[in-house]
Amino acid sequence: MTPVAIVTGASSGIGAATARRLATEGFHVLAAARRTDRLTGLVEDITAAGGTATAVTCDVTSDSSVAELAAAAAGLPGPVTVLVNNAGGARGLDPVEDGSIGDWQWMYDVNVLGSLRVTKALLPALDASGAGTVIMVSSTAGFTVYEGGGGYTAAKHAQTALTGTLRLELSGRPIRVVEIDPGMVKTDEFGLVRFDGDAERAAAVYAGVPEPLVAEDVADCIAWCATRPQHVNIDRLVVRPLAQAAQHKVHRVS
Template sequence: MNDNGTAIISGASSGIGEATARGLAAAGLHVVLGARRLDRLEAIASEIGGTALPLDVTSPSSVAEFVAALPATPGRLVLVNNAGGARGLEPVESADEDHWRWMWETNVLGTLRLTKSLLPRLVDSGDGHVVTVTSVAAFETYDNGSGYTSAKHAQSALHRTLRGELLGRPVRFTEILPGMVETEFSLVRFDGDAARADAVYQGITPLTAQDVADTIVYAVTRPPHVNIDQIVLKPRAQASATRAHRE
């Protein structure tokens, strides 16, 4: 077991979650990886000396079972709320309520369930840290994206509220707000339409999962008295959620 504490990561089977798991393991933390695709988790965990546990943040019983199965480890405790995503890209007048419900369950209530369940352990560790991966959509809106932007605004508000509610207790809070990152995000949003997903990044060099993971690792490895509240990162060619330079 590593001596630098434990990191718990949701949505750790691919993309930003996987890259963060590898980065924090390299930084000396024991990593507990949670996601629905247990086969992928176990493969990653075996490579980094971590622990793989099934987790569906949209299910209260899954979250409860995940938390109950966590290894009891001493030292600092880091929670990375990474599970989330978008579905659909429709205007409000034709909004798909099932898409909205999934986005709110995954991004907002999923973050609530896991964070709420782990707050006592985070405090008791004497050196807790909650990192929540939101998006530039947490402070911007754009046409046809109200389901996702509203969920990310709510997730961000939840995270930032905790900063005040836990003030004076030994827990840090960092929000990571990425712009365009090429992962499975767009593939999920467009129900597996690879051509449509690829078009999102056409003519631009987007961020990679590793870019975001490096930023998370940086925030987590600062001294305990240093709280990095927010980090916004975007590709050089992206000015906002709706404005980018494409070659």
């Protein structure tokens, strides 16, 4: 039977790229996100390329929606062996003293509690497979703070803490726990969501940066971790573009 890989936040960016890549690695991909129309197009693309996939509309901030995702996974013939917790995002760049409670709440709900909900719902299936892998797509913001990033870095630090704790708690069970921490990744939507649709502010983040990472670069890392022999656990993989030496050290050209 074909093993199943579940990818949340699969309607765009890293999630969509990961779904496509895992399909080429022989997984049946269960692509989950809120935007059904985009998922439908993704599944059509994967099928046209010779892979197999299923679309499930899912909001990771909803208990009932995540339960429906788990039920859909249970209805597939193959074992669930990979879960990629990719759904997440950033909103705003406010200093702490002016921080938007609503934005901070959204970031915590999606990045942290969303990962918690989905992981809890799928752990029984991953355990039953005898060879499961949980991959958390966090960020370099999960271990480095920066001005204006309090809400996002707090959420990603929490997601990193969740990941490390889960690995300890699952010791002795057949489930690997992997954390992927990308640096600067230029995707179509991350910056637009962060800056409330302001394309100019979103583009300014990458201005002059020669070759920032793209979604396919991160998908490549995720696929590599997911396809290592089961006894090999990649605890944390930090990936940045060559131009980014550290969170605050970025080479830019005029």
